[in-house]
Amino acid sequence: MEEVEKIVPGYANIILHEDTSEDFFFNKELERCRNRLMQWQDFRMARSRLRSRVRARKLLGDM
Incomplete structure (x- = not known):
């Protein structure tokens, strides 16, 4: 990000938004x-989705 700036x-900021x-x-x-930077943003979104799925499965497993 600093390199772009x-x-x-x-x-x-324009790239990200x-x-x-x-x-x-x-x-x-x-x-x-x-x-x-776009690859990093894609990675962060995929990681976030994966973490959400892991949390959801854990919550469902605890029921």
């Missing part, structure tokens, strides 16, 4: 950083 201040899939990049490093 060094290149374009404020863009990391808006659709940037159509953005065109003149800077390959910025594009690489954006892709890595």
